[in-house]
Amino acid sequence: MRNTTPAKKPRPAPKVGIVSLGCPKALVDSERILTRLRAEGYEISPSYDGADVVLVNTCGFLDSAKAESLEAIGEAMAENGRVIVTGCMGAEADTIRDAYPDVLAVTGPHQYEAVVEAVHDAVPPAHDPFFDLVPPQGIKLTPRHYAYVKIAEGCNHSCSFCIIPSMRGKLQSRPAHHVLAEAERLVKAGVKELLVISQDTSAYGLDLGYAERSWRGRQVRTRLTELCRELGELDAWIRLHYVYPYPHVDELIPLMAEGKVLPYLDIPFQHASPRVLKAMRRPGNQERVLERIRAWRKICPELALRSTFIVGFPGETEEDFRQLLDWLEAAELDRVGCFKYENVEGAAANHLPNHVPEEVKEERWHRFMQAQQEISARRLQQRVGTMVEVLIDAIDEEGTAHGRTYAEAPEIDGTVHIEEAQGLGPGDMVTALIEDADEYDLWATLLPVS
Numbered sequence: 019m020r021n022t023t024p025a026k027k028p029r030p031a032p033k034v035g036i037v038s039l040g041c042p043k044a045l046v047d048s049e050r051i052l053t054r055l056r057a058e059g060y061e062i063s064p065s066y067d068g069a070d071v072v073l074v075n076t077c078g079f080l081d082s083a084k085a086e087s088l089e090a091i092g093e094a095m096a097e098n099g100r101v102i103v104t105g106c107m108g109a110e111a112d113t114i115r116d117a118y119p120d121v122l123a124v125t126g127p128h129q130y131e132a133v134v135e136a137v138h139d140a141v142p143p144a145h146d147p148f149f150d151l152v153p154p155q156g157i158k159l160t161p162r163h164y165a166y167v168k169i170a171e172g173c174n175h176s177c178s179f180c181i182i183p184s185m186r187g188k189l190q191s192r193p194a195h196h197v198l199a200e201a202e203r204l205v206k207a208g209v210k211e212l213l214v215i216s217q218d219t220s221a222y223g224l225d226l227g228y229a230e231r232s233w234r235g236r237q238v239r240t241r242l243t244e245l246c247r248e249l250g251e252l253d254a255w256i257r258l259h260y261v262y263p264y265p266h267v268d269e270l271i272p273l274m275a276e277g278k279v280l281p282y283l284d285i286p287f288q289h290a291s292p293r294v295l296k297a298m299r300r301p302g303n304q305e306r307v308l309e310r311i312r313a314w315r316k317i318c319p320e321l322a323l324r325s326t327f328i329v330g331f332p333g334e335t336e337e338d339f340r341q342l343l344d345w346l347e348a349a350e351l352d353r354v355g356c357f358k359y360e361n362v363e364g365a366a367a368n369h370l371p372n373h374v375p376e377e378v379k380e381e382r383w384h385r386f387m388q389a390q391q392e393i394s395a396r397r398l399q400q401r402v403g404t405m406v407e408v409l410i411d412a413i414d415e416e417g418t419a420h421g422r423t424y425a426e427a428p429e430i431d432g433t434v435h436i437e438e439a440q441g442l443g444p445g446d447m448v449t450a451l452i453e454d455a456d457e458y459d460l461w462a463t464l465l466p467v468s
């Protein structure tokens with residue numbers, strides 16, 4: 019007679035809700051926290067109602083982001099009442115506790131252990147490895163077909179408008195083999211696009227002396243070019259964000275021309291006037307940068323460039339602003355975001371003289387956006403009539419697919435719309451002909467599979 023074990027009944031798992039605010043880097047932190055909690059047997063609650071505790075992962079980059087974070091904490095307190103706060107704004111525990119004395123715990127950015135401990139205190143885990151299985155790629159908050167891969171934390175710069183280095187510390191890179199192992203796991207789990215992020219992606223590995231690590235029988239340096247070359251061996255789109263134009267960025271362009279990495283660079287230029295860049299404490303040779311952009315485009319003509327800028331920085335004169343507009347016209351970037359300068363508590367720029375009046379910032383922002391819209395529209399028109407690969411993100415009720423080509427990152431750039439795309443689903447890769455464009459989006463028709 020065989021010995022049988024009675025079937026084990028699962029114990030009810032404690033449920034954690036999460037509100038994730040801020041940038042993709044914060045989203046990656048949320049994913050890591052949830053992956054760890056899920057591994058311990060917690061369930062993720064999609065609503066406040068069902069959650070035993072709610073995590074609010076905050077952003078504290080700008081004062082407006084802090085206000086939004088406080089509002090989110092308030093909502094979670096009102097809707098659920100058992101709230102743990104983490105993320106960038108966690109560095110300002112007093113502000114949070116002044117507003118919401120009953121939050122269960124406040125932890126700062128990257129304090130994964132502390133967040134998990136706070137969750138344990140609030141609602142102990144009911145782990146049962148027999149029932150609680152985590153998919154090997156972890157828990158993702160992005161759609162299944164794309165994922166952010168954070169290659170480093172912190173930053174060695176000290177831009178005067180930014181408090182990230184004081185909140186997140188100096189550069190700390192993840193060794194190349196760790197990043198590659200994560201990337202490979204994600205691709206095996208069905209991810210089609212990996213978005214490489216960090217505060218300063220070009221600086222990757224500097225803190226580790228670009229140390230070599232063993233990966234698949236090869237020695238790989240913990241350095242951006244070498245990492246990209248290895249990532250390029252995976253069957254996925256590799257997209258690079260927050261790349262500062264250090265000299266070695268030139269090495270990436272041939273990899274883009276070869277198709278190893280998407281010909282897309284997100285470079286936060288922030289300004290073009292040497293005076294303003296100096297006040298921002300950023301390198302200021304934008305003429306040289308223009309020459310490099312032209313050289314990159316010669317090697318890789320399809321290169322798409324995205325950037326962000328700040329207008330109305332303290333001391334910015336009309337002359338500085340015009341210089342910025344002229345540079346923009348010369349650089350012909352494909353996609354651009356623009357922020358009006360805001361003081362951030364604790365940032366050095368707050369104490370600079372000659373703050374720009376709000377109405378001037380507003381007026382410059384409109385002029386900037388108008389100028390860039392014309393440039394973007396021109397750039398997008400040049401793509402009409404070309405055949406492109408589109409990664410589908412969503413299909414709407416009318417059967418129109420919405421997706422992106424190599425030149426559009428999710429959330430921040432435009433969209434490619436393809437009508438009569440019934441039968442397609444998120445994550446599908448299709449070939450389409452671009453038929454029309456405005457200043458943000460493209461319209462395309464599906465081409466038959468050959």
Ligand code: SF4
Pocket residue numbers: 173174175176177180181182183217218
């Ligand atoms: S490079 Fe400048 S803006 Fe970016 S995180 Fe570092 S200090 Fe902040």
